[in-house]
Amino acid sequence: MITDNPARPVRPAYRLQRTLVLLCCLAAMHQARADGTTIDKIYHPYVQALEREVELRSSLEDGNNAVSDDRQTWRLGYGQSLGERWFGELYLISEQNSDQSMTLSKYEAEALWQATEQGEYPVDAGVLFEYEKSRSTDSRELSTTLLLEREWGQWAGTANLRALYESGSAIRDELEAAVALQLRYRYAQHFEPALEYYNSQNIIGVGPALLGEVRLGEGRRLHWETGLIIGAGKQTPNRTLRLLLEYEF
Secondary structure, X not given: OXXXXXXXXXXXXXXXXXXXXXXHHHHHOOOOOOOOOOOOOOOOOOOOOOOEEEEEEEEEEEOOOOOOOOEEEEEEEEEEEOOOOEEEEEEEEEEEOOOOOEEEEEEEEEEEEEOOOOOOOOOEEEEEEEEEEEOOOOOEEEEEEEEEEEEEOOEEEEEXXXXXXXXXXXXXXXXXXXXXXXXXXXXXXXXXXXXXXEEEOOEEEEEEEEEEEEEEEOOEEEEEEEXXXXXXXOOOOOEEEEEEEEEEO
């Protein structure tokens, strides 16, 4: 017996998710050299309504003597939710100079959009928009990152697919791409071991990380992360120590 079996309509959110994946994959095919390492925080595609946070994070690089020097980058940020689906954050960025001193070098603004409800689809999705401006020059960077996460049992896998565009009189205008992956075991709320992988043009790194959070009372918690990423590419720092503290209230 033959019965009608009309095709299931494609939901707008699912169509958008597929489109964003395609755009980021096309950007990743662009062979452009990254100006610096992309080993940093891995973002998750979730927004908590009415949340505010103060964030301090750092990236400490043990340079590859052949092509790069030791380097430190510090970020201090304040963020808050802008409704149920949006979260905005502003950063002050300090970097190490050639004389080993630290100076305020950049400003950055971020907006994270949670595209799907958690558990609505097999993969949760969000999009991160970033704008970074140099304090002393006209150099700027605009990027879009597709955030994907899937949970199964006590495991969680996260992917950040980033496309960015740099411009300014002191640098060559170019399009770049980067991928960051994290596999996390949710052993306990205060202790989650993870394995992280970073890949951009000429930059490859992999290594362990630890994450956790401590509740400090109703609506308040301290989230922490640390990771040691070992360089596997010729222009990747030998080791990168990344640190993060977030006070959420």
